[in-house]
Amino acid sequence: MINYEEILNSSVVDIKPSGIRKFFDIAEQMENVISLGVGEPDFKTPWHIRQAGIDALEKSKTRYTSNRGLIELRREISSYYKRKLNLDYSPESEVLVTVGGSEAIDLAIRALINEGDEVIIPEPSFVCYVPIVKMAGGVPVIINTKAENEFRLTAEELKGAITEKTKMLILPFPNNPTGAIMEREDLEKIAEILKGTNIIILSDEIYSELTYGNSHTSIAQIGEMQERTVLISGFSKAYSMTGWRLGYILCPAPLCKQMTKIHQFCIMSSPTVSQYAAIEALKNGDDDIASMRAEYDVRRTYVVNEFRKMGLSVFEPKGAFYVFPCIKSSGMTSDEFCERLLKEKKVATVPGNAFGECGEGFIRVSYCNSLGNLKIALSKIKEFLKENKNG
Amino acid sequence: MEAKFEKLLKILEEDARYSSSDIASMLGESEEKVAELIKEAEKEKIICGYKAIVDWDKVNDIHVTALIELKVIPQKNLGFEEIAENIMQMDEVESVYLMSGGYDLCVTVKGRSFKEVALFVAKRLAVMDNIESTATHFVLRRYKEVGVKLIESDKDDRGTYSF
Numbered sequence: 001m002i003n004y005e006e007i008l009n010s011s012v013v014d015i016k017p018s019g020i021r022k023f024f025d026i027a028e029q030m031e032n033v034i035s036l037g038v039g040e041p042d043f044k045t046p047w048h049i050r051q052a053g054i055d056a057l058e059k060s061k062t063r064y065t066s067n068r069g070l071i072e073l074r075r076e077i078s079s080y081y082k083r084k085l086n087l088d089y090s091p092e093s094e095v096l097v098t099v100g101g102s103e104a105i106d107l108a109i110r111a112l113i114n115e116g117d118e119v120i121i122p123e124p125s126f127v128c129y130v131p132i133v134k135m136a137g138g139v140p141v142i143i144n145t146k147a148e149n150e151f152r153l154t155a156e157e158l159k160g161a162i163t164e165k166t167k168m169l170i171l172p173f174p175n176n177p178t179g180a181i182m183e184r185e186d187l188e189k190i191a192e193i194l195k196g197t198n199i200i201i202l203s204d205e206i207y208s209e210l211t212y213g214n215s216h217t218s219i220a221q222i223g224e225m226q227e228r229t230v231l232i233s234g235f236s237k238a239y240s241m242t243g244w245r246l247g248y249i250l251c252p253a254p255l256c257k258q259m260t261k262i263h264q265f266c267i268m269s270s271p272t273v274s275q276y277a278a279i280e281a282l283k284n285g286d287d288d289i290a291s292m293r294a295e296y297d298v299r300r301t302y303v304v305n306e307f308r309k310m311g312l313s314v315f316e317p318k319g320a321f322y323v324f325p326c327i328k329s330s331g332m333t334s335d336e337f338c339e340r341l342l343k344e345k346k347v348a349t350v351p352g353n354a355f356g357e358c359g360e361g362f363i364r365v366s367y368c369n370s371l372g373n374l375k376i377a378l379s380k381i382k383e384f385l386k387e388n389k390n391g
Numbered sequence: 392m393e394a395k396f397e398k399l400l401k402i403l404e405e406d407a408r409y410s411s412s413d414i415a416s417m418l419g420e421s422e423e424k425v426a427e428l429i430k431e432a433e434k435e436k437i438i439c440g441y442k443a444i445v446d447w448d449k450v451n452d453i454h455v456t457a458l459i460e461l462k463v464i465p466q467k468n469l470g471f472e473e474i475a476e477n478i479m480q481m482d483e484v485e486s487v488y489l490m491s492g493g494y495d496l497c498v499t500v501k502g503r504s505f506k507e508v509a510l511f512v513a514k515r516l517a518v519m520d521n522i523e524s525t526a527t528h529f530v531l532r533r534y535k536e537v538g539v540k541l542i543e544s545d546k547d548d549r550g551t552y553s554f
Binding site: 018020024027028035037038039040042126127128176242294298299301302305306309348369371372375 | 409417
């Protein structure tokens, strides 16, 4: 008998499954659950984008593409960044089309991290950064962002985390799970510290189209930062294209070249049909984004105000599609709160500590659901809080 | 305020039965302000009414709807206005639209049987002055009504995979 534990790669075996999984497993066994748990838009992919995918299939455009992605798509991505953020990226050498933002994160970390390199990761944040850094032999250095700072990364926090071994800073804003954003002034302070160092920023901007109020600012727009920034984004959140699995990396050519090497050996090329659909999305999808954003904004305002009416403290998230209320006043841990809410009221949320220890005492509520469902879910949470009032 | 007003209308169009407290939360406004905006919209006839969407087929078999295409000879100075106004006075008529394309007025009519509707068209509509021709199409099944699906509920088809 083979003892698989002995033969498996130990850094893989050591990775704990995401804390979210446990709740999803319970939810899957139940019927009629209203899910405020998933990080996936509820909108359908806009019809004209689906049609472009169908057209590609009909015309049998089902071959591999260039390793970096279709040149037409890379040109569209490049001109989108020129148009939206006034950033220049060469479609030939500084754009790489990936299988979702997730592959992009993996490529960026693998291409840059040597054994023992430190990677600064602000938390709460998306669950994949720590495991990918560890698998690459890197050492995650966690910064616990704070509710009183609206979960933004401050310059002082960053300064305190930098050592001689720091190779990379992950900048996950707009943030999953908190909905926090970094405004230009915040980014300028971060840039001030990074100037003159060799620290590379992995800026995960997958939610950049979903900001409410001011439009998104990328750290790559701040002076001297573009040369040290690996900008990652994709189509999943902005265009509601999760299942198409398409993202991209924008970064300096020498970095892009190495990432492309990994990509070509591991993936070959990103899904071709999806790439054709993505061209249509970038060409004609601005109105779709605007109307989805407007809808999210109404839901966001509703959910925040309703939580406040229930007496929970919640800061106003300015990005993504999550609200991150503090549930400490219930006397329950995040795990306990979410598990009981799910079992007793059939409302699925995710405990904040699934996104880092400092998320304890919070829950992530995704408002990717209809106003009608949000209304029902919120009234159930209200009941739940009433039934479990302390003392 | 203009943007909020439009947001309010969209919310009510989605579901007119949201409480003013809910709408206030959605807009980030006070309940009083919401009530005031709704009152204003009603007064200006921007909001023209509130009705339930009833699937009568689930209740009984005596509900027949027909869509009638009318070709009309327009009148000097009045165009289609006078005839449209005359038609909309009839209780059987549910909607009247002026159309572009192959015909002029689209009229939907409700009745208790095919015969009743057919006779209404023959005796009341077709004989009106300036009506050139009519074509009656009966509705056999309603799948979707003012944006609401009548035959199935929207199921959340998202799996629990995303973090």
